[in-house]
Amino acid sequence: MTAERSSLRRCFLAAVCLLLIAAAGAMLAACSDASSLPSPDLPVPVYDLDLNYDGERTVALSEELVFTPSEALADIRLHLYPNAFSEGSATPPCAEEERDAVFYNGESFGGIAVLSVEKDGKTADFDISEDGGILIVNCVASAGETVRLRIESEITLPECNARFGVSESAVNLTAFYPSLCFRQDGAWRTDAYSPFGDPFLSDISSFYVTVTAPERFTAAASGGILSSTLLGERRVTKISAENVRDFALFLSPDFKKVSAFADAGDGRVAVDYRYFDDPDPSGTVRLAVSAIETFSELFGAYPYPSFTLVQTHIGAAGMEYGALAAVGADVRDRETFRFTVVHETAHQWWFGVVGSDQILHPWQDEGLTEFSAAWYFLLTGDAAAYDAAVSDARAYLARYTSLPAEIGFDDTLDRPLSSFLTAGEYTAVAYCKGMLFFHALRVSMGDAALSEALADYYTSCAFTVASPADLALALQGSSTP
Ligand SMILES: [Zn+2]
Numbered sequence: 001m002t003a004e005r006s007s008l009r010r011c012f013l014a015a016v017c018l019l020l021i022a023a024a025g026a027m028l029a030a031c032s033d034a035s036s037l038p039s040p041d042l043p044v045p046v047y048d049l050d051l052n053y054d055g056e057r058t059v060a061l062s063e064e065l066v067f068t069p070s071e072a073l074a075d076i077r078l079h080l081y082p083n084a085f086s087e088g089s090a091t092p093p094c095a096e097e098e099r100d101a102v103f104y105n106g107e108s109f110g111g112i113a114v115l116s117v118e119k120d121g122k123t124a125d126f127d128i129s130e131d132g133g134i135l136i137v138n139c140v141a142s143a144g145e146t147v148r149l150r151i152e153s154e155i156t157l158p159e160c161n162a163r164f165g166v167s168e169s170a171v172n173l174t175a176f177y178p179s180l181c182f183r184q185d186g187a188w189r190t191d192a193y194s195p196f197g198d199p200f201l202s203d204i205s206s207f208y209v210t211v212t213a214p215e216r217f218t219a220a221a222s223g224g225i226l227s228s229t230l231l232g233e234r235r236v237t238k239i240s241a242e243n244v245r246d247f248a249l250f251l252s253p254d255f256k257k258v259s260a261f262a263d264a265g266d267g268r269v270a271v272d273y274r275y276f277d278d279p280d281p282s283g284t285v286r287l288a289v290s291a292i293e294t295f296s297e298l299f300g301a302y303p304y305p306s307f308t309l310v311q312t313h314i315g316a317a318g319m320e321y322g323a324l325a326a327v328g329a330d331v332r333d334r335e336t337f338r339f340t341v342v343h344e345t346a347h348q349w350w351f352g353v354v355g356s357d358q359i360l361h362p363w364q365d366e367g368l369t370e371f372s373a374a375w376y377f378l379l380t381g382d383a384a385a386y387d388a389a390v391s392d393a394r395a396y397l398a399r400y401t402s403l404p405a406e407i408g409f410d411d412t413l414d415r416p417l418s419s420f421l422t423a424g425e426y427t428a429v430a431y432c433k434g435m436l437f438f439h440a441l442r443v444s445m446g447d448a449a450l451s452e453a454l455a456d457y458y459t460s461c462a463f464t465v466a467s468p469a470d471l472a473l474a475l476q477g478s479s480t481p
Contacts, residue, residue, distance in 0.1 A: 043068055044243060045180055045205040051173075053251065055214040057110070057166060059155040063177055066148050069141050070183075076119075076137040076149065077188040081175035081200075083132035084193035085158045085165065086111035090131045091193040093162050094315060095423060098195075102160050102315050104168055110158035114178070118150040134190050135178050151178050161313035161330075169276055169329050170252035170312040171217070174321060175200060177247070182465070191359045196423035197430070198351075198358045200246065204463045207247040209239040216253040220274035220310040222246070222324045243303070243463065244322025245352050250310050252276065260285045262292040266301040275311040277329065284309070287338060288325075291345040294376050298451050299349050300458040307348065309341065320347030320369075339373055339389070346372035354458055355465040360416045362426070364468055367413075367434015368454075374435065375442070390439050393432035400428040413437060414468060441475065453477065 045067035052060040065078075084093050087109040094102045117124045117137055125138040141147045155176060158165040163174045181188040182201045193199050211219055215235045219225060223241025230236075241247055255274040258281045262269040269292055273285040288309050296302050308324040318340040319326045325344030331337045346369045350356070356364040370393070377385035400409045410419070413433050420426040442450050457466070457474035464470075 042070075045203060047177065047179075047205055047207045047209075047247065049177055049207060049209045049247070051209070051211045051213075051249075053171070053211065053213040053217070055217070057157040057159070059157065059173070059176070061112075061151075061153045061155055061177060063151045063153070064148065065151070065178075065180065066146060067180060068146055069143060071143050071186065073141040076139060076141065076147065077181040077190060078135045078137070078151075078178040079175070079181060079190075080112050080114070080128070080133055080135050080178060081193060082110055082112040082155060082164055085109060085160070085162075086132055089193075091133065092195055093160075093164070093193065095195045098315070102162050103158075104161055104313075105159045108159040108165070110156045110160075110165060112176070112178070113154045113156075115152040115154060116150075117152075120148050121150075124149075129190070131192065133192055134181070153178065160315070162315040163319060167313035167329075169254065170220075170250045170310070172250055172312055172314060172326075174248040174319070174326075175246070176249075179246070180205075189359075194417055196426055197362055197417040197420070199417060201357055201359055201465065202246055202355075203465070204243050204245060204355070205247075206242040207240070207244065209241070209247065209249070211237045211239065211249065211251070213237075213251055217251040218253070218255050218274075220250040220252075220255060220272070220308050220324070222248050222308065222322045223304070224270075224306045241323055245355055246322050248321035248324050248326070250274070250312055250326070252312070255310075256281070258282055258285050260289050262289040262296075262302070262307070264292055264296040264302040266296075266303070267305070269302055269304065270306045271309070272306065273309045273311075278311060284337075284341060287341050288345055290380065291342045291376055292348075294379060295346060295349055295372065298375075298379070299372075299455050300462075302348060303353060303462075304348075307345070309345075318344040320344050320351050322352055323348070335385070339377075339385070342376050343369055343373040346376070349458060353463060354461045355463075356471075357465060357467070358417070361414055361468050362417050362430040363413050363434035363437075364466075364471060366430045367437055368471075370431045370435035371438035371442075374439070379447075390436070393435045393439075397428045397432040397436065400425060 048064040050062040084091050114135055117126045119139045127136045161167045163172055164176055165172055181190055189201055191199055212234050215230060215233050219237045221239045222244055223239055226238040226240055228235060228237045254276040258273050260271050262271050271285055271289050273281060275281050278284055292302050304323045310326050311329050312326055313329045314326050317328045317331050327340050331340055350365045350368045358365060374386045374389035401411055403409045453475045457471055461470050
C-alpha cells in the first residue's frame with residue numbers, strides 16, 4: 001500500500017475495513033440499545049484510597065475496594081503497575097533509547113510492596129506474580145456477593161518523567177493503586193505493562209480519595225477536589241471521582257491554576273488547568289472548553305461535573321485519564337501543544353466514557369481520538385490544521401509502508417499492542433492509519449452521517465468496553481447486536 005491513494009480507493013478500503021471489523025472478534029461487553037448518560041447501569045467497583053506522601057519518594061497507601069462480581073471467582077486479581085518500574089523489571093516502562101530522557105537524574109527504580117490484604121475484615125492469603133505485576137488474593141467469591149478488600153501497601157516513586165514517579169515538574173501518580181483486573185470470557189485479563197502504548201484495561205469505577213502531603217503540594221486530580229485543609233504542616237485533600245475509567249493524581253508545589261466553565265449540553269462543566277509554564281494559560285483553558293463543547297455537540301454530552309487539564313513531564317506529548325488529561329511539559333511547539341490538548345480532551349469520549357480494548361485493538365481509541373482532534377479544528381474553522389493532520393499522518397505512515405518488502409512491515413490496522421516492535425511502528429498504524437481510516441469514512445459518509453453514527457456509538461456503548469464490532473455496527477447505522 002502507498003500513502004498516495006485516490007479518494008475512491010480510500011473509500012473502498014474503508015468499506016473493506018468495516019466489513020473485516022464487523023466480522024472480527026467476540027464482543028467484549030455488549031453495548032446497550034440506549035443507555036442514558038451519565039450513570040452506568042450496574043453498580044461499579046468503589047475504591048477508597050488513603051494516601052500519605054512523605055514529600056520525597058514514598059507513599060503509604062491504604063486501599064479499600066468494594067465490588068460485586070457477576071460470576072463466581074476462584075481468586076481475585078489486581079494489577080500492580082508500579083512494579084514495571086522496579087529494578088530488573090521484565091516489562092520496563094520505556095524503550096531503551098528513551099531512558100536518558102525519562103530518567104532525568106540517572107537510573108532510578110520504584111514499585112509497590114503489598115504489606116497486607118484483608119477480605120471482609122479477615123486476613124487473606126495472597127501471592128505476587130513472578131514478574132511482580134499481579135496481586136493474587138487467594139479467596140473465592142460468589143456471583144453477586146459484595147466483596148470488600150483492604151490492601152495496605154507502600155509505594156516507592158522512581159525519579160522519572162513518566163506516568164508514575166517524581167518527574168521534573170510534578171509527582172505523577174497514575175496507575176499507582178492495586179486495580180482490579182478486567183474479566184473476560186470467565187477469566188482475568190492480566191496483560192503486562194508495555195514500554196509504549198496504553199497497556200490498561202479497566203471497568204468504570206468510583207474513587208473517594210484522601211491525600212495527605214506536605215503543605216506546599218497542591219493537587220490536580222481526576223474528579224472534584226472537595227476540600228483542602230491544613231493539619232499542622234500537612235495538607236489534607238479530599239477528592240471524589242465517580243464513574244470514571246481510572247483515577248489520576250498529580251502533586252506539585254509549583255502548580256498555577258486557571259479555571260473556566262464549559263457548557264456540555266446537559267450541564268456546566270468546571271474546567272481547571274493546572275500548569276507551571278505556559279505562555280498563554282487562558283488560551284489553553286479556552287481551547288479545552290471549546291473542545292468539550294464541540295465534542296458534546298458532535299458525539300454527546302460530557303457526563304462529568306469537572307475536567308482537569310494538567311501540565312507535567314509525563315514522557316509523552318499527552319496522556320488521558322478519567323475526567324483528566326495530562327499534557328507534556330516539553331511540548332514546546334504551539335500547534336503541537338494545541339493539537340495535544342484537543343486530542344487528550346477527545347479521549348474523554350473515546351477511552352473515558354466509551355472504553356475499548358487498548359491492548360488488543362489500540363487503533364480503536366487512538367485512531368478515533370486522533371481523527372476527532374483533527375475534526376475539531378476543521379469544524380471550528382481551521383481547515384488547514386485538519387489538512388495538515390491528514391497529510392502528516394499519510395507521510396508518517398508512508399515512512400513505514402515504503403520500507404523494502406523484506407523488512408516485512410505489517411500495516412494491518414486491527415492488531416494487538418504486543419505485535420508492534422517499536423513506538424514508531426505503533427504510531428504509524430494505531431494513530432496514523434487509524435486516523436486516516438476515519439478520515440476516509442468522513443469523505444465517503446459526510447460530516448453529518450459520521451457525527452450521527454459516532455453519537456450512536458457514544459450513547460449505546462457509554463460506560464462499557466466496546467469491541468471493534470460495536471463500532472462497526474454503529475458506523476453501519478445499527479446498534480442492534
Ligand atoms: Zn491518545
